[in-house]
Structures are given as structure tokens and as C-alpha cells.
Amino acid sequence: MTCRDAESRLPLYIDHELARGEVEDLERHLAGCAKCHDAFEVLRDVSDNIRAAKPLYDAPLESEARVRELIRARDRALIARRWRLAAAISAAFIAALMLRPVKAGGFPEFAAGSHVRYASGATPLDVASSQPEAVSRWLAPRLPFHFKLPDYINQPDSSKKYSLSGARLLQYGNADVAYLAYSMNRRPISLLVTSASQVKPCLW
């Protein structure tokens, strides 16, 4: 190694930026070259004295306290954001449950559609009567299952809150079902009657 090479490597040596092999080469050179060794000592002294002055500046405690407060504020904001996110996800989930598309062609949809059509006047009744017996008489021979509409007797201390309006025969799939219309406070109430062999009970 020449003196020129050694001189160019001295700062790297002091800063621990030389590879191990280069360190060994340089140290060998310094051991045998007084001029380069002096140059090394000059450089090292400057560096050592600066490093001896560490940390040079003391960070004020108030500054650190303010930083701690900034971090705490950030953490609070993060927690609040997580809660808002969780609430939004929950609300979206509930909304999705409530608004999920109903299975097309199911009995509940058929029942709901029948009620809406009756209430809007689109489907008139086949038999209009407030007498359960009369309605049963009309429906029974037309249905593929036994049908007899009960007549609930009024209790002495109360009158019936609803009244029968009539009935209509509807088709669900390939089977006939009984559509019974009632009225309560002038509002229509619908009841569909079919057999368990035709419609499987379901939750929805």
C-alpha cells in the first residue's frame, strides 16, 4: 500500500467503513510509516474530541413530554378510529342481513306478494263472507287436504278484534292453497293455508 492509498483510507478507517482485509493492510502500513501514522493521529484526535463531546446537546424534558403527548393523542385517535370502523362494519353487516335478497320463489315471498296484491285490490276474493262455515264450504272441495275453518267464539268480556272477509284459491307451484282475508281496524290481514307436504316449514 502506498502512502497515497493509506491517506485516502484513513477517514474510512476511523469511521469503521473499511473491509477487514483493507483494515489489516492499512494497519500494516501505519505500523511502518511514521508520516502516515502522524496523519492518522491528527485525524483521530479531531474525531475523538468531537465524539468526547457527546451528546453535545441535551434534549429538553419538556420537548420529550410534548412528544409523548403527541404519541398519546395519536393512540387515542387510532382507538377511536378502530371503534368507528367496528361500528361501521357491524352496521353494514346488520343492514346486509336485513336487506339481503330473499330467495326467489319461496313460500314466504309468495305469501307476502299475495297479501300486497290483495291489499292493492289486484286480486279479488273468490268468496266474500264473514262466516267461517260458508268460506269452509266453498274451499274444502277445492283443496287437496282437509280444510275446516274454526269459528272462535267471542269471549263475554271482549269482542273479536278481527273479522273474516272471504277467501280465494291460489296456486303455489302445482298445488292449490287457501288464501284467507281478514280485516282488523280496516286493515287487511292475510292468511295462507296449505299442507306440510307441499311447503316445508322454514325460518325465513
Added chain:
Amino acid sequence: MLSGRRTPLKLLPEVLLACHAPLYRYARSLCREETAAEDLVQETFRRALAATTKPREATLENVRPWMFTILRHIWHNELRQRTHDPLSSSAAILFGAGEPETPERVLNRKMIRSEVRHALEALPETYREVVMLREIESMSYAEIASIIQCPPGTVMSRLARGRALLRELLANLDTSGTRARGVGRG
């Protein structure tokens, strides 16, 4: 060092707080004013906490240079022009003029610290910051290069020039017999 990560990586309080003192020292070396340095550090933390692009990993090795870069960016682009510069050149350096001095005090570590601080603050900013990052913060050339955004070769040359200037400043003190005999060579 930087990742371009855009997911909300949480910067851990202990990692952030470990950056505070080094950042303050760097800020002081740039601003040379306590109040301005504190403002700069606060603003740096504010930006870091709100940043959308964060280091890939929340380790000190990743977070520290990232925060130094933020601080330097704020200083260079927003605050430097507004801050009063008490020492515009090395000619303005005054090493405790009028203060009594004894050989004992020269050996005092506190005094050395003060002398070195004054000498460093007298350096032009270009050299001051690399000397500060290398000698006080013990950063590698690569880390310094990433913070000041220049090649490692430039870091080396600035460091060499900064040290040479410091040696002159401290040697002058020494030959004038004022103080800081423990600083510099000779």
C-alpha cells in the same frame, strides 16, 4: 430504509421516543437555536405520526433515518428561511470571549463539549450536518447518504472537509491559548 408502505403501520411509542434525543441534537445542529430546534422536532413528530408512507418495519434502524429525513426536509423546505441565523459564517465564532479560563477547565469535559459545540455551529451547514450525523449520532456513510440524499462519496468528502475545518477552528483556539487545549491536535 423507506418502503413506500401505505398500510397504517403503527409506530411504536418506544421506537419514536428513542428517536427524540438524536433528532433534537440534529435539529439543534441545524437551527443552532433551542426554540427553533424544539419546534422543528415537534413538527417532525407530528408529520411522522400522520404520515401515510412509513418504513416497512417499525424498528429503530428503519424509523430513525426516516425521521431524520423528515426533519431535514422540514428544515430545508419550510423553516430555514424563517429562522434567525445567529452565526452566518465561521468568522462569527466566538469561543467564550471574556470568560475566565484555567487549565483545569480546559480539561473539563463540559467545557470540551461547549467548545466543540461552538466550533461545530461555526461550520457551514453542509459540513456541519455530516459531521454531526457521523461523530455524534454514529451513523454510517450509507445512512447519512440516505438522509441528506446524496452519494456516499459526497458524504465522505463533506466529512473530510468538515473535520479539516473543525481542526483549524479548534487548533486556533489552542494556539491562541484561550481554551480547548484538549480539543484538536498539538
